Amino acid sequence: MNDFKETLDKYNIRPYKYTYMNKACILHTNDGKYVIKNKKRCDKDKLYDYLLSRDFSFFLYPENDLEDDYEIYSYIKEVEIDDDEKAKDLMYIISDLHNRTTSYKNTDLDKIKEIYEDKNAQIEYLFNYYNDLEEVFMKHVYNSPAEYLLLRNIDKVYNTLNYSKFLLEEWYKISSNNRKMRISLIHNHLSLDHFIDGKDSKLINFDYAEYNTPIYDFINFYKKHYQELDMDNLYQTYQHRFKFTKEEELLFFIELIIPNKLKFSDNNFNNCRMVYEFNNYLDISREFILKQEEKYKSRYNTEKAK
Numbered sequence: 001m002n003d004f005k006e007t008l009d010k011y012n013i014r015p016y017k018y019t020y021m022n023k024a025c026i027l028h029t030n031d032g033k034y035v036i037k038n039k040k041r042c043d044k045d046k047l048y049d050y051l052l053s054r055d056f057s058f059f060l061y062p063e064n065d066l067e068d069d070y071e072i073y074s075y076i077k078e079v080e081i082d083d084d085e086k087a088k089d090l091m092y093i094i095s096d097l098h099n100r101t102t103s104y105k106n107t108d109l110d111k112i113k114e115i116y117e118d119k120n121a122q123i124e125y126l127f128n129y130y131n132d133l134e135e136v137f138m139k140h141v142y143n144s145p146a147e148y149l150l151l152r153n154i155d156k157v158y159n160t161l162n163y164s165k166f167l168l169e170e171w172y173k174i175s176s177n178n179r180k181m182r183i184s185l186i187h188n189h190l191s192l193d194h195f196i197d198g199k200d201s202k203l204i205n206f207d208y209a210e211y212n213t214p215i216y217d218f219i220n221f222y223k224k225h226y227q228e229l230d231m232d233n234l235y236q237t238y239q240h241r242f243k244f245t246k247e248e249e250l251l252f253f254i255e256l257i258i259p260n261k262l263k264f265s266d267n268n269f270n271n272c273r274m275v276y277e278f279n280n281y282l283d284i285s286r287e288f289i290l291k292q293e294e295k296y297k298s299r300y301n302t303e304k305a306k
Contacts, residue, residue: 007036007070011063022193026075033075034063040207044071047209050185054100058093059203060196079198086197087229088237090221093203094190095241098214101185109176116172119254123164126259130157133262146264146271153279157259160282164258171250178247184214190221215244215252222256226284232291253289257282 008015008027017028024037041047045066051059064072134154137147150157187194188208196202218238222231244252262278264271 003069004036007064007068007072010068011072013072027072035073035075036070039066039069039071041209044206047185047206050101056097056100058096058201059206073204076196076198076200076202078196081197083192083225084229086192086195087225087234089197089201090190090192090195091234091238092241093195093201094187094217094221095238097187097203098184098217098242101211102182102214103184104180104182107179107181109179112172112175115175115251116168119168119258120165122258123161123168126261127158127161129261130154130161130259144268144271146268146275149272149275149279150262153275153282156279156282160257160259160286163286164254167250167254167257171247171254174247174250181213182245182248183211185209186212186214186217188212188216188220190217191224213248213251214242215248215255219252219255226281226288231284231288235288235292249292253292257285257289 013027013029013034015027015029015034019026019028024035027034027036044062048059048061048066051057060073060076062071062073064070134151137143137151140147143151186209187203187206188210189205194203194205196204218235225231259282260278262274264274
């Protein structure tokens with residue numbers, strides 16, 4: 001707390017009111033509002049300078065010295081629009097980030113094999129895990145509602161894992177013949193909560209930013225919002241501005257569709273909700289991927305006909 005006050009005194013910020021919001025604090029002063037939060041990265045100055053050098057300005061630059069223990073930002077009031085509109089605006093911003101920071105690096109076959117073997121091991125582990133879980137539940141004289149719900153849908157789990165395996169083999173075939181990997185600076189924590197939409201739209205919270213394949217920004221966004229937003233439309237908006245290569249899209253589908261490992265507790269209500277959401281995710285994600293594959297085939301056949 002002393003460091004907190006010392007930082008405010010250093011910049012002559014005199015709050016008369018504090019409002020706490022998630023992990024940040026809004027400072028109400030006679031000169032306006034500020035947001036202060038703990039600093040998680042020590043090299044944000046390099047990150048921000050790099051973004052500016054790439055002519056990307058859709059982020060908040062701190063009001064204070066980046067060597068301080070805290071980050072202070074001007075408070076921006078967000079325009080009240082519905083989440084679908086906000087999400088579409090976010091797709092414009094994140095695709096711009098990826099376009100402006102794209103580079104290519106050589107990838108040897110060993111690295112491709114490593115990714116393939118890691119994903120293959122993950123799929124095999126989940127096959128065995130759910131097979132063992134099924135056997136245990138089948139031996140119970142009476143199943144709990146959550147156990148019964150999973151058993152009724154266990155074939156869906158196996159089919160999804162088989163589909164993941166099929167996509168992985170397709171990805172490996174293509175990637176083995178292409179030794180260039182596209183990487184971008186990714187936000188790596190993408191959600192509507194980390195986007196301020198308005199006249200001066202800004203991405204916030206670059207604490208987890210890194211250079212990686214750009215698919216992971218949409219994956220994070222999808223897993224956060226797949227239930228309430230039209231992901232098909234948002235994906236098309238993003239792809240129109242930053243189109244995945246075929247190998248990127250396959251890896252994107254693989255990461256999206258591989259099921260989570262369910263961990264049951266002693267709380268029957270939580271278990272039921274967990275299994276229900278698990279099944280719902282598999283249904284929605286499988287439908288989403290199949291839609292994208294149909295669109296790809298349609299475009300391919302149209303181009304072939306020409």
